[in-house]
Amino acid sequence: MSRSLLILGGTAWLGAEIARQAVARGWDVTCLARGTSGVAPAGATLVPVDRSSPGAYDAVAGRRFDAVVEVSWQPRFVQEALVALAGATDHWTYVSSVSVYAAVRAENTEDSPRQPALDPRADATGADYAQAKVACEDLTLALRPQALIARPGLIVGPGDPSDRFGYWPARAALAGEGPLLVPKDAAPTQSLDVRDLAAWILDAGAAGVVGPVNAVGEQIPLADVVALAREVAGHTGEVREATTPWLAIHRVVGWSGPRALPLWVAAGPFPPMGTHASARYRDSGGAWRPQAETMRDVLAWERGLGVDRERATGLSRDAELELIGQLP
The missing domain is CATH 3.40.50.720 (NAD(P)-binding Rossmann-like Domain)
Structure with missing residues (x-):
């Protein structure tokens, strides 16, 4: 039935x-x-x-x-x-x-x-x-x-209207052999594929799970997310790191927005967003698919939209190259 x-x-x-x-x-x-x-x-x-x-x-x-x-x-x-x-x-x-x-x-x-x-x-x-x-x-x-x-927490995957996670594979693909601007100091990230979240919501309902549950992914350094995006997209260019003070002086923000390096939150003693307990989600049957799978699927979706499109979140390629040109 x-x-x-x-x-x-x-x-x-x-x-x-x-x-x-x-x-x-x-x-x-x-x-x-x-x-x-x-x-x-x-x-x-x-x-x-x-x-x-x-x-x-x-x-x-x-x-x-x-x-x-x-x-x-x-x-x-x-x-x-x-x-x-x-x-x-x-x-x-x-x-x-x-x-x-x-x-x-x-x-x-x-x-x-x-x-x-x-x-x-x-x-x-x-x-x-x-x-x-x-x-x-x-x-x-x-x-x-x-x-x-x-x-x-941060939900990612194909169809993401926020443009955050998809910025990195799309930008790595667009950059190709060219340079890529990344933040030097970043707090951990924590993302969950929308397909895993949806499956868990259905399973948890069927199993009668109740109470509050942090439906979050595993903690992954932003540098590892960027490295995976480069690998999936075939980026072979130079990676140019910028410090938090330098980015602030040049009006680059973190997390989201048109002049952002998405997912970046400056590292500190108590970093936000990327450090939520996930045990209850996992114990109630929540899955984490390999981030490489999510990254590949997101890149395919981004290519369908055009990796050079104007984004809701993330630096334009021209703005990124201008900033790279000003790095010491």
């Missing part, structure tokens, strides 16, 4: 991957979403709804599902769904984020302090993301104490 799944979302990147894999397993999949971020995967049923409208859940009212997955970061949407679908399932997953943690620590466990919660009545903006996720977690656990709270 096939399982039934309701995804509150399901047309954007992670939600669509969850839906796609569930369909491949033979599950009956319903995606309740506006549909403006994409289309529901083939085999899934899209219920087009603006969740801010009255009666947003009427189309699925009274139905039972084996699992529900919620991905929103708007507290009002999360609360309204929990109330409207109170009897719809025995297992509820809320996809949160490691951004909920209050402080940069040597290793954030699931019990580490979180940021203050946003007022659940507020309409969250991008600047409120972390505190909105905290509010969503609190609302979920208040109404579904046995929910799974998945806290992903």
Whole structure:
């Protein structure tokens, strides 16, 4: 007998991957979403709804599902769904984020302090993301104490709209025999392939996993990520390292943005993002595919888009070469 799944979302990147894999397993999949971020995967049923409208859940009212997955970061949407679908399932997953943690620590466990919660009545903006996720977690656990709270870190893989991880294989491919600018001092990275995350969310729901779980990858030095990107892309040019002070003087930022070296966070005693505890994810069946596999698949996807395209995140090649020319 096939399982039934309701995804509150399901047309954007992670939600669509969850839906796609569930369909491949033979599950009956319903995606309740506006549909403006994409289309529901083939085999899934899209219920087009603006969740801010009255009666947003009427189309699925009274139905039972084996699992529900919620991905929103708007507290009002999360609360309204929990109330409207109170009897719809025995297992509820809320996809949160490691951004909920209050402080940069040597290793954030699931019990580490979180940021203050946003007022659940507020309409969250991008600047409120972390505190909105905290509010969503609190609302979920208040109404579904046995929910799974998945806290992903950096999600990577084909289709990544952030342009972060893909910068390195794409830039290595574009550079070819030319030089590549990299940061000299960098904190560890921690990334998880979207396909592994989606598979774990489905498996964890079927197994009845509950409570908070850091859904994160293994800790890998950024230098190793760059080396793998160069190997996969066939880059044979020189690697030019720049120190954190030099990059700051030249207005190069870390992590994301149009003038960024993506994934780079300056090394320090308590580096962020790349040092979250992963034991609970692994113990609950979470997989880590080889990063070389992810890197190859991301490069293939980047080539399809054009490795010389304008990116949402990462230095342009012209800006990179200009900076390299100014290195001592």
